[in-house]
Amino acid sequence: MIRSRVVAVALAALALAGCSSLPSMPDALPDDFVPAPSSSPGDGPGALSPDGFTAAQRMTVRVRNVGCGFISTGTGFALDAHTLVTNRHVVADSKRITITTYDGRSIDATAASSTTVADIAIITTEEAIGNAFALRALEDPFEGDVITVVGYPNGGRLTTSPGVVLGPTTDPLGGAVGTVLATSANVEQGSSGSPVLDESGRVVGVIYAKNFSNQSFIVPISTLNTLLSENGLFVPEASCSALIGSVQ
Amino acid sequence: MTSGEDATRGGTVEDGTAAREASPHTADLPRRLPTFPFRGVNEGVEPLRESVETDELATVAAANPTFATTGVEDADGQAVTGVDRPRSAGMIITIALMTVLLIGAAALIAYLWRVSDAWEAQVEDVTGVSYGLGEELAAEREALATAQQSIELLTAQLAASKDSVSRLQAQNAQWGDDAALAQEQIGLLEGTITDATAVANSLSRCIEGHEQLVTYLKTPEDYDPTELESFETSVTDLCTAAKDAHLALQQSVAP
Numbered sequence: 493m494i495r496s497r498v499v500a501v502a503l504a505a506l507a508l509a510g511c512s513s514l515p516s517m518p519d520a521l522p523d524d525f526v527p528a529p530s531s532s533p534g535d536g537p538g539a540l541s542p543d544g545f546t547a548a549q550r551m552t553v554r555v556r557n558v559g560c561g562f563i564s565t566g567t568g569f570a571l572d573a574h575t576l577v578t579n580r581h582v583v584a585d586s587k588r589i590t591i592t593t594y595d596g597r598s599i600d601a602t603a604a605s606s607t608t609v610a611d612i613a614i615i616t617t618e619e620a621i622g623n624a625f626a627l628r629a630l631e632d633p634f635e636g637d638v639i640t641v642v643g644y645p646n647g648g649r650l651t652t653s654p655g656v657v658l659g660p661t662t663d664p665l666g667g668a669v670g671t672v673l674a675t676s677a678n679v680e681q682g683s684s685g686s687p688v689l690d691e692s693g694r695v696v697g698v699i700y701a702k703n704f705s706n707q708s709f710i711v712p713i714s715t716l717n718t719l720l721s722e723n724g725l726f727v728p729e730a731s732c733s734a735l736i737g738s739v740q
Numbered sequence: 741m742t743s744g745e746d747a748t749r750g751g752t753v754e755d756g757t758a759a760r761e762a763s764p765h766t767a768d769l770p771r772r773l774p775t776f777p778f779r780g781v782n783e784g785v786e787p788l789r790e791s792v793e794t795d796e797l798a799t800v801a802a803a804n805p806t807f808a809t810t811g812v813e814d815a816d817g818q819a820v821t822g823v824d825r826p827r828s829a830g831m832i833i834t835i836a837l838m839t840v841l842l843i844g845a846a847a848l849i850a851y852l853w854r855v856s857d858a859w860e861a862q863v864e865d866v867t868g869v870s871y872g873l874g875e876e877l878a879a880e881r882e883a884l885a886t887a888q889q890s891i892e893l894l895t896a897q898l899a900a901s902k903d904s905v906s907r908l909q910a911q912n913a914q915w916g917d918d919a920a921l922a923q924e925q926i927g928l929l930e931g932t933i934t935d936a937t938a939v940a941n942s943l944s945r946c947i948e949g950h951e952q953l954v955t956y957l958k959t960p961e962d963y964d965p966t967e968l969e970s971f972e973t974s975v976t977d978l979c980t981a982a983k984d985a986h987l988a989l990q991q992s993v994a995p
Contacts, residue, residue: 518858525869
């Protein structure tokens with residue numbers, strides 16, 4: 493009798509265990525089999541620009557220096573809507589400075605200030621330059637890093653030139669404090685003040701000179717960051733007309 | 741029952757007493773026979789319960805009185821005078837188990853039937869949805885192909901537009917340079933004209949001074965000689981300044 497009960501209990505347990513492996517009823521079908529999109533085309537780093545130009549191209553401007561008896565051109569790039577960076581020699585001896593954006597807008601500069609520490613100058617405008625601004629890197633590029641120079645060589649069309657960092661060196665013009673960086677990027681007159689971008693699109697330097705070996709020289713971003721953090725290092729650039737007036 | 745089975749079972753019962761008295765390891769006895777009377781209570785007797793009738797057992801008991809009193813004992817060792825009660829209980833339990841198993845099997849079959857129907861219905865639904873999604877996918881692929889063609893066309897147009905913008909921007913900037921240069925030249929020319937006008941005025945005043953001096957010298961007795969000399973000196977200075985300005989103007993406009 494006991495064995496029969498044991499057998500019955502064993503059979504019941506076996507039946508219960510078997511029930512756990514029985515196929516279950518199907519779940520209800522979902523209302524929509526199409527998943528929601530995980531991202532928008534305008535969210536990623538490769539998002540489309542409003543007009544097909546890259547942010548680096550949109551932030552780069554052409555600088556016209558109308559001096560007393562001469563006209564010269566250079567390049568600059570926007571730090572914000574009313575401030576841009578260029579070279580000191582681009583704005584030297586100016587009577588009037590005009591900014592031309594990538595899409596042809598002309599903006600008059602209201603003031604220019606420069607420093608003797610490096611070939612760097614700051615230009616301010618009353619009218620907004622645009623809506624694309626420079627992202628400055630926190631450290632200098634290293635030897636062998638790939639760079640891109642965006643500028644207006646010879647005062648012509650907006651041009652992008654690739655290159656690599658050749659390494660630190662002393663200023664070939666002898667005017668800068670500290671070291672500068674030599675690169676293989678091909679630049680021309682008018683490229684002075686061009687932003688040098690790394691592969692992430694961040695500014696790592698400013699073009700200011702070249703040599704006969706077609707090597708270009710840049711003010712490293714560490715120097716620019718130091719200068720921008722201390723406004724006292726910049727002094728207003730004297731106008732040639734004011735100089736003429738003072739002489740007269 | 742077949743006679744052969746009866747003969748076998750009869751032989752088993754008859755030999756059971758001797759087997760109970762003999763050693764279980766006796767080699768000349770069939771091994772299966774002693775188990776029936778000594779297994780006792782319920783289990784292990786099912787094959788014989790179904791085939792042994794109560795009347796037959798009574799007959800067997802009558803033929804072998806030893807079996808009637810000693811063939812079956814209960815748990816307390818008391819002799820059981822008949823085997824019909826445990827066999828009936830075993831039968832009931834067996835039938836109950838069989839019934840339970842049958843009901844369980846029937847329930848299981850019904851459940852599996854329902855599950856199968858439900859899965860079949862869902863497969864039909866999924867198939868329908870799949871065909872719908874397939875049609876939508878085909879339509880989307882066609883739209884995507886059209887969109888890609890449009891994108892390629894727009895990309896080419898955008899590249900052309902960017903090239904035009906850059907070219908026009910460069911032209912505009914160059915024209916701005918030319919205009920600024922022209923404006924500077926105009927400013928310089930305006931300055932030159934202003935200087936020339938001033939030189940011309942100076943020369944004119946020089947001439948007027950000379951004419952006035954000539955008029956004064958026609959009647960020198962009417963004037964103080966000192967004043968005449970002073971006037972002549974001032975006219976000479978004026979003309980010298982005018983000549984210097986004229987010379988400077990000529991030098992400034994010289995190519």
